[in-house]
Amino acid sequence: MYKHTYMVPPRHPHLTGCVSTNLETFRCRWNVDYFQNLSQPGDLRLFYINNKPPHAPPKEWSECPHYSTDRPNECFFNENHTTVWAYYSVQLRSKDLAILYDENRFNVEDIVQPDPPVGLNWTLLNMSLTGAYYDIMLSWKPPRSADVEMGWMTLQYEIQYRSVTSELWEVVDLVKNTQRSIYGLQTNVNHEVRVRCKMHGGKEFGEFSNSVFVHISSKVSTFPVVALFIFGSLCLVAILMLVVISQQEKLMVILLPPVPGPKIRGIDPEILKKGKLRELTSILGAPPELRPELYNNDIEEQNDTLTDLDTDWLMDHSLSSNCSPLSVGFRDDDSGRASCCDPDLPSELEVSPFHPLTPTQILSKEPSCPAASEQSTLVQGSTGVEPLFVAPSREALYTQVSGVRSSGNVLLSPEVDKTTNEDSEKDMTEKEKEKKAFQLLVMNADDGGYTSELNAGNMSPRSSEGDMSERDMSDHSKAGEDLSSSPSPSPYYKSDTSSMSALAPVPVYTMVEGVDTQNSLLLTPNSTLAPQMINQKSVPTPDGYLAPDLLSSVTL
């Protein structure tokens, strides 16, 4: 069926369409719209021609065989005038044939729209266990007008259903049979079902049949089911909780394995805390020879004894007991001692003719400390001491020089130099209570060597002279040869050490001015330097401070 479509409402009469319901007859309808004066029968005439071109002369055109009487504006073609596989042209003309209002061309088999199926009804197939859903079997009969039995027409049916509350129709696929099942309809809901058909291979459907309503009510008791589910889930949860609680420790280990704290060999964990990144980067930026423990791949088990470092003050505890400023100067909160004045070093100090140096002496503080004056002379006359750096944290790699041997080795208080080398080393455990002294870097008397805090904490396993403490641990001193090979004659202090410790106390280092003829270090009296040292952060001052990366460039 071909319709002329118009964009604007048509003002003149037009054909609304030609439709066949049974492939044996068809009818054409037209609309007059606003031309009410043409609504009289006979005012408009329909002409048709079939199997001939529409441009044939009007003589060959036939007029409508029957203008319908039951409704206006319709022309009915009965069986005698219907040729099924013929090509029809239909024209709507005025009474005098002068005006052609509309025309249409079609094949009869293309304009078939069957009547709706009849006799639609349903039967219950089965219901679900819960009684909430059911299935039905729909059946119907083909329209009477369509000659299906003879096979003249083959029809296909389409079912649509919906619950009356919804606007959307569910569409079931086309079927050729006259029955179809629908599954999964809900009880207690009113459903509406309708069916329509079209010719097999045809384009358009016919009208829908009358709707049929399907309703099944059931007493669906939802309570037991819901209660059962709740009960079951609660039981499951309870069992799970029991399991979790009983296996708590194991689960905690599996789920949340303990995370080791940050630890880098040779670096104070204090630095690794927030806000102290600059110190860390400056440490790490040092040339490798300064911090061999950082780059040493031989991981020794005794590395764990690093944790003891915080207890290993490089302080002179004997001094600390004597001189409070000293102790203040070396105080570290992580030391693990009960009080700063606790002696945490073995009492077997080598009491030698050398007296421990007090940094206070250097700093011109507390001249009341005993042997301060002696120490000062010692300092002057000794083969050299290095400025002391106190690392007040666990990674403290410094100690106080307690004295200098004639051989040029520097004794660091309060440790026993030789004997404690290996023994105490081996004894060291991770417990912070262990108190050991480190023998720090030994200054080579020949050089006006220096040590940096890195060197002080150096743990290269290089064996050296007996006085050197050969520690495999990162916190142990380096061989004297290292020191001698250290390029820089000028000492420096790590001002950030002081800042690392975050202590108010005065740093216990000074500057070495030079080496005298006896290979002893000449230290500058540092009263002026103290405040500088305190205040300085990681920015090195030009005078007296040598950055690690500049060390290599300095020649002796």
Added chain:
Amino acid sequence: MWFSSGMQRAVWAVLLWPYLLTLCIPLVCKEEQGSLTRCPSISQEKLLDRVIQHAELIYRVSEESCSLFEEMFVPFPMRLQRNQAGYACITKELPIPSSKSEIQQMSDKWLLHSVLMLVRSWIEPLVYLQTTLDLYDDASEVLLNKTKWVSEKLLSLEQGVMVLIKKMLDEGMLPTTYSEQGLLHNDGQPEMLESVMRDYTLLSCFKKDAHKMETFLKLLKCRQTDIYNCA
């Protein structure tokens, strides 16, 4: 349009699959003198059913091809103008009745022979149609496949009808004669629209005749079963 042809293909595949099972078995077994039959003989009823299935499928596929072609190539105003003068269906000349009453008066023999005549008259034009469709620049795969499929199935339909004739009417095998379809062969290069309209007419005529074939065969079936009052 691309989407619709993809959908068409999908729909086609879905719709065809039940039929594909039946079409796997050859419709007809060649029974030659002195040679072993290649397949077991088939009952007349089953054969008729099979033939009807073929005809139904052919009609449906031809209808789809016609719609596809119309969508793709025929401009809208031209869609009404098929079967105009000069483009009449090639089978117009065949003496085949076109109304139900006339058809009901036809004998079985006539029905079968009409079907055979129709089938034979379309074998060559469909082959020709395939070649012309290949010449189109943007003829879709689907359309080409459909026309190819139809022309193959038409051959097997011919075979089936011939066997049916032999069984039902106890006639000998009719020699395969092809009527001349000279009017289809055009010399020279027709212009695009003309060739489009010509092919369009061809497709729609074939669709019509496929429907005829299907209807005749179904009528025949009804008469065989004799349950209903088939006139």
